[in-house]
Amino acid sequence: MSEAAVRLDNVSKVFPVPLRRRVNVALRDLNLEIAPGEVYGLLGPNGSGKSTTLKIIVGLVAPTRGRVTIFGRENSVVATRRDIGFLPENAYFHKFLSGEETLRFHAKLGGVPAGGIASRANELLETVGLTHARHARLGTYSKGMLQRIGLAQALIHKPKLLVLDEPTAALDPAGSHDIQNLITSLKREGATVLLSSHLLTQVQEVCDRVGILHRGKLLRQGRLGDLLGVANQTELVLENAPAELLAEIEREIEASGARLIARRQPQSSLEQFFLNVTGQPDE
Amino acid sequence: MSAALTRIFAIARITFIEMARLRVFYVLVLFALALVLGSSFLARISFQQELQVTEDIALGAVNFFLSLLAILITAQLLPRDMEDRVIYSVLAKPVTRFEYMLGKFLGVVALLSVSAIAMSLLCVAIIHLREQTAIRETMAQMAQSTPADRAAALRGVYEAGAMNRLSAALAAALAKGIILAALTLCVSSFATSSVFTISAMAMIYLVGNLESVARDYWLHQQVPSVLARAFLAVVTFVFPDLQAFNLTDQLFAGAVLSSDLLLRLAGLAAVYTASYLLIAMAFFSQREL
Ligand SMILES: Nc1ncnc2c1ncn2[C@@H]1O[C@H](COP(=O)(O)OP(=O)(O)OP(=O)(O)O)[C@@H](O)[C@H]1O
Numbered sequence A: 001m002s003e004a005a006v007r008l009d010n011v012s013k014v015f016p017v018p019l020r021r022r023v024n025v026a027l028r029d030l031n032l033e034i035a036p037g038e039v040y041g042l043l044g045p046n047g048s049g050k051s052t053t054l055k056i057i058v059g060l061v062a063p064t065r066g067r068v069t070i071f072g073r074e075n076s077v078v079a080t081r082r083d084i085g086f087l088p089e090n091a092y093f094h095k096f097l098s099g100e101e102t103l104r105f106h107a108k109l110g111g112v113p114a115g116g117i118a119s120r121a122n123e124l125l126e127t128v129g130l131t132h133a134r135h136a137r138l139g140t141y142s143k144g145m146l147q148r149i150g151l152a153q154a155l156i157h158k159p160k161l162l163v164l165d166e167p168t169a170a171l172d173p174a175g176s177h178d179i180q181n182l183i184t185s186l187k188r189e190g191a192t193v194l195l196s197s198h199l200l201t202q203v204q205e206v207c208d209r210v211g212i213l214h215r216g217k218l219l220r221q222g223r224l225g226d227l228l229g230v231a232n233q234t235e236l237v238l239e240n241a242p243a244e245l246l247a248e249i250e251r252e253i254e255a256s257g258a259r260l261i262a263r264r265q266p267q268s269s270l271e272q273f274f275l276n277v278t279g280q281p282d283e
Numbered sequence B: 001m002s003a004a005l006t007r008i009f010a011i012a013r014i015t016f017i018e019m020a021r022l023r024v025f026y027v028l029v030l031f032a033l034a035l036v037l038g039s040s041f042l043a044r045i046s047f048q049q050e051l052q053v054t055e056d057i058a059l060g061a062v063n064f065f066l067s068l069l070a071i072l073i074t075a076q077l078l079p080r081d082m083e084d085r086v087i088y089s090v091l092a093k094p095v096t097r098f099e100y101m102l103g104k105f106l107g108v109v110a111l112l113s114v115s116a117i118a119m120s121l122l123c124v125a126i127i128h129l130r131e132q133t134a135i136r137e138t139m140a141q142m143a144q145s146t147p148a149d150r151a152a153a154l155r156g157v158y159e160a161g162a163m164n165r166l167s168a169a170l171a172a173a174l175a176k177g178i179i180l181a182a183l184t185l186c187v188s189s190f191a192t193s194s195v196f197t198i199s200a201m202a203m204i205y206l207v208g209n210l211e212s213v214a215r216d217y218w219l220h221q222q223v224p225s226v227l228a229r230a231f232l233a234v235v236t237f238v239f240p241d242l243q244a245f246n247l248t249d250q251l252f253a254g255a256v257l258s259s260d261l262l263l264r265l266a267g268l269a270a271v272y273t274a275s276y277l278l279i280a281m282a283f284f285s286q287r288e289l
C-alpha cells in the first residue's frame, strides 16, 4: 500500500481562553487519512474547526495532542512544506507589492530555481487570469483578485499536496468555475487536494471524498457516491424524445412492476445561465 | 544552506521594499533631512562655535530620527504580517521561523543603513560647507597675522569640524538604531499589539538614555553588594546603555576617539543585538499564530 498523502492520528487542539480557567476545544481526536491523488472536501458549520485542521496539517499551528504526517514524514519538519501549497482563508498578502512581485517572492521561498522564477510567475498569472493586473499593487486588488493571487502563490512551487481554505469564497461564478477546472486538472496531473468549503454543490462536483466536521469532531466521511446515492432509484434524461416514445416507456415501466416517481423538465442552473451571459465577448 | 540564505534575503528584501513604500518612512526621513539642513541656520554665533553647534544639532537630529524610525517601523512588522495573514502563506512555505525573523530584521537593518547614509551625506556636506566658509572668513580676518598664527587658526577650524569624529558619531547612531530594532522585535515577539510595543520601547529608550548616570551614581555612592551588581546587570541588559552610543558629547569634550573605544562600542552593539534576536526567536518559535 502506498503512503498516505495526509494522515492525522488522534489530533486534538485546545485553545486557552485568556484570563479564564476555561479552554476552547477546537478539535477532538481527529483521525483522517487522504490518499495520494485524492480530492478531499472538509465541510462543517462556522467554527467547527476546518481552518484549524488545515493549519495543523500545514504546520502553522501545533496540535495539543496527536500526530500529523505528510507523505510519511512528520509535518513538524520544515522540509515537508516543500510538498505543500497552502491558501489561507481571507488572505491579504503585502499590500505594497504588485501581483508579480508577490509571486516572485513566494517562488523564492518555495525553492523555485532562480532561472525559472520569471517564467513560472508568468505562467501562474495566466492560469489565474491576472496577467492584466500584474503590475498593480495588491492594495488595489478586489477580494476575488486577492483570492486568485493566493491560489497562484500556493501553486508556485508545484506542490504535491494542495491545502485550500475556502478556495472559491469571494470568487465570481466564472472564477469559481475556473478553480473547479483547475482542481480537476491538478488531480489529473496527480496532485492531492484538500479543501474546505461551504459551497456544497461545488464540493459535490470536484471532491472524491468528503468529511463533515461539527464542533471539532468528524461526524461522517466517505465517498460521495456512497454517502449520497439513492440505491434503488435511477434517473434518465432524454433529448428530443417524441411523445409516443415517452408513452411507451411509461407503459413498459408499469408492466414491469417498477414505479415512476417523477417526470420533469430539467432546468438549466442559474450558474450555467450566468456563465452563458457573461461569457460572451464584450466588444 | 544557500537555499536558506536565499529565503532570508528574499524576506529581507520584501521587508525593505514594504517599509520603504510606507508614508511614515518618507515623512520621518524628510523631516530629519530638513532638520539637518536647518541646523546651519539655527547656529549663528561665532564661526568656531557655529560649526560645533551645527554639528550638535545635525547629529542630534540623525540620532533621534534613526532611533524613532527603528522603533516605529520594527514595531509594526509582526502585527502587520499577522493581521494580513501574510505570515500564513510565508510560513507555509519551507521557511523556518528563525529564517523569517532574521530576514525581517535584516530588512530593517538595510532600511536604517540607507536612511543613515542619506542623513550622513547631508550632514557631512553641510559641515564641509560651513568649514570652508569659516576658513575663508578666518583668512580674511587674519590677513595681517604671521603665517604661524594663521596655520594655528586653520588647525582650530579643522579641529572643530573633526570629520573623522563626525563619522564615528554617525556610525554609533546607526549602531544604536540597530540595537533598538532588535529590542523592538524582541518585545513584539510576545506583545499582542504594536501600541504596547511602542509604549514599552519609549520607556526603554528614556531609561536607556539616563541609566548610565544612575548607575555611576549608585556604584560610586556605596560599595555594591553582589545582589546589587546582579540587579544592575539585569537592568543594564533590559535597558541597553544607549548613552554610550551618543558620541556627540565626546566630540565636544575633545576626547580622543580611540579605536579602542570604537571596538568596544561595536562589540557591545553586537552582543546586545545578538542576544535580543535570540530571545525574540525563542518567544516567536513558541507563539501561536
Ligand atoms: N487562535 C485562536 N485562538 C483561540 N481560539 C481559536 C483560534 N483559532 C480558532 N479558534 C477557535 O477554534 C474553533 C474552530 O475555528 P476554525 O477557524 O477552525 O473554524 P472554521 O470551521 O474554519 O470556521 P469558518 O467556517 O467560520 O471558517 C472556533 O471555536 C474558534 O473560536
Ligand SMILES: [Mg+2]
Residues within 6 Å of the ligand: A050, A051, A052, A089, A165
Ligand atoms: Mg475557516
